[in-house]
Amino acid sequence: MKIFFNNSCSICRSEINVYKKQGIKHLEWVDITNNKSAENDTQKTNKELLRRLHVKYNGKTYSGAKAFIILWGSIPKFKLLGKILSIPIIFHIFSFTYEVVAFFLYIKNRNQLKS
Numbered sequence: 001m002k003i004f005f006n007n008s009c010s011i012c013r014s015e016i017n018v019y020k021k022q023g024i025k026h027l028e029w030v031d032i033t034n035n036k037s038a039e040n041d042t043q044k045t046n047k048e049l050l051r052r053l054h055v056k057y058n059g060k061t062y063s064g065a066k067a068f069i070i071l072w073g074s075i076p077k078f079k080l081l082g083k084i085l086s087i088p089i090i091f092h093i094f095s096f097t098y099e100v101v102a103f104f105l106y107i108k109n110r111n112q113l114k115s
Contacts, residue, residue, distance in 0.1 A: 001026060001027055001028065001055060001056065001057045001070070001071075001074060002028045002029075002030050002041070002055070002056040003016070003019075003027060003028070003029055003030065003053070003054075003055050003067075003071055004030045004032050004038050004041075004042060004044075004049055004053070004054040004055070004056070005029065005030070005031065005032065005053055005054075006031070006032055006033060006049075006050055006105075006109060007031035007032075007033055008031075008033045008109065009105060009108070009109045011105060012053075012105065016029065019071065019075060019078075022075050022076070022077060024074060024075055026074070027071075027074065027075075032046075032049040032050065032054075034046075035049075041056065042054055042056060042061045043061065044061065044063075047110075048063075050106060050109060050110065051102060051103075051106045052064040052067070052102050053067045053068060053071075053102075054067055055067040055070045055071055057070050064095065064098055064099065064102065065085075065091065065094050065095035065098040065099075066095075068082075068085075068098070069082050069085060069086050069091070070082075072085075
């Protein structure tokens with residue numbers, strides 16, 4: 001599984017570092033910052049990659065809240081959180097909240113976009 005994240009965002013990097021410390025060997029961490037191969041691998045633009053977390057799992061790319069659910073499902077310490085946030089009504093709230101936070105992080109980091 002590949003996780004595509006923005007390492008140049010201090011908030012994003014801090015959160016991802018928590019997951020990296022779990023030492024899960026089958027997780028590949030890919031910084032999307034100025035990474036053309038990440039764009040090719042996900043079939044996403046730089047802007048789309050910067051906007052949300054992305055996970056490539058079983059040949060398919062997932063974005064946003066769904067990407068987090070998949071990621072957490074592969075990390076033992078976070079599996080329960082992923083299961084709870086997967087409950088349909090809770091997932092909708094989580095997804096909405098994620099989109100709001102992700103939007104403001106995108107605004108904060110959009111200067112990374114190539115002109």
